[in-house]
Amino acid sequence: MFFVDVIELEGLGNRSYLAGGKTSAVVVDPPRDVDQVVAAAERRGVRISHVVETHVHNDYVSGGLHLARLTGAAYLVPAGAHVSFARTAVSDGDTVDVDAGLTLTAVSTPGHTPHHTAYVLREAGRPVAAFTGGSLLIGTVGRPDLVEPRLTEQLARAQYASAHRLADALPDDTAVLPTHGFGSFCSSAPADGDATTIGKEKAANTALTVDVDTFVAELLAGLEDVPAYYAHMGPANAAGPDPVDLTPPAVADPQEIAARLAAGEWVVDLRNRVAFAEGHVAGSFNFEADGKLATYLAWLIPWGKPVTLLAESSEQLASAQRELVRVGIDRPAAAATGGPDAWLRAGERPASFPRATFAQLAHERTDGVVVLDVRRDSERAGGWIEGSVHIPVHEVHHRLGEVPDGTVWVHCAGGMRAGIAASLLDAAGRRVVAVDDGFDAASAAGLTVVTG
DSSP states (O other): EEEEEEEEETTTTTTEEEESSSSSSEEEEEETTHHHHHHHHHTTTOOEEEEEEESSSSSSSSOHHHHHHTTTOOOEETTTTTOSSOOEEOOOOOOOEEEEEEEEEEEEEESTTOOEEEEEEETTOOOOOOEEESOOSSBBBOOOOOOGGGHHHHHHHHHHHHHHHHHHHSSOOOOESSSOOOTTBBBBBSSSSOOOOOHHHHHEEEEEEESSSHHHHHHHHTOOOOOHHHHHHHHHHHHHOOOOOOOOOOOOOOOHHHHHTTTTTTEESSHHHHHHHHHHHHTTTEEOTTHHHHHHHHHSSSSSOOOEEESSHHHHHHHHHHHHHHTTTOOEEEEEOHHHHHSTTTTTTBBBBOEHHHHHHHOOTTTEEEEEEOHHHHHTTEEETOOOEEHHHHHHHOOGGGGOOOOOOOOOOOSSSHHHHHHHHHHHOEEEEESSSSSSHHHHTOOEEEEE
């Protein structure tokens, strides 16, 4: 019997897979921190014989090269991918033996990238699973606009053809196991559910239920902004990433924290937004360790800027380091644990700002109140508070000068991104209130929500 173990990367919204039989296994699209993959193989008692990439990734740094070297596995990368290291180039139809009676076949599925390749796992010749990477996802497909703007429509049409190729070639009960689609911005839309099959996708995925022109038009119309750090992921993966170093960073005392802030470096407080609002080091930014840290910190920070991490515990710090190496933020300049009392110099007091609900905003709103909406364009299109200013959270740091004078009440859809934006505004010396509330409460609170 074969097995497939899912390696969940919740912070990035991706999945990797370990699949195999009694003695050996293949790893699909491994994360940068490969120790968890090795541990999964050890629990199964199998040898990693093959490591495969569906494509050169744009949203995270791959651990594939390091894992293959570490385990002695064959490293399979699509032949059309331009990389700078030795690998086994795979083309459409190539098949490898994973274990007794278990094979893996490469299927060319361009669309997410020109060289994208899916892999079909067969047991005794019968397809049992398709590792679809960034092609056919749950209820959607991978976005086609991450390679080159001039290729976007061409790749969107290729996505349609690739989805149909998989659907036509595989039995309805074949499990579809994508890499993207669980929160990753590589997905063209949020995944619809947690598990799927070819048959389910035939019934529900627009790539398989509408004509190509309708599919392409809808796909292109729904594309969101691309996280800024994506520009650095592809080149890093093509060059061959180095192994990670997850040892604890140098410890920063209050004097060093102050010096790094004075030098214009980023000091990032990983505590939850409630604790941060109640008291923090003035000038620090709040990116919650449990709030898609890697995505939003890597998106907002100027690439290569030194970052010092402030965590409430060594465990929180270690978890954050692991998240950040996955997107190429390899070594914090320094770090400290505890709380503001341990991070501030003698005589300094923590900075703070209030949190509120939409009901409080409705009660307090006057001519001196600025309402700042930091949701994405697609979210705002569904309705916005009348008179609010709109700057998506990933643009706030560069557009602070566009925020009107007055006390800024900043909101998103639930509170996490508002906390990030509030910390940026607070560090810039603005009076700010973080609205920590679900946007659905805005209308019920008596605020006028404009639609259309």
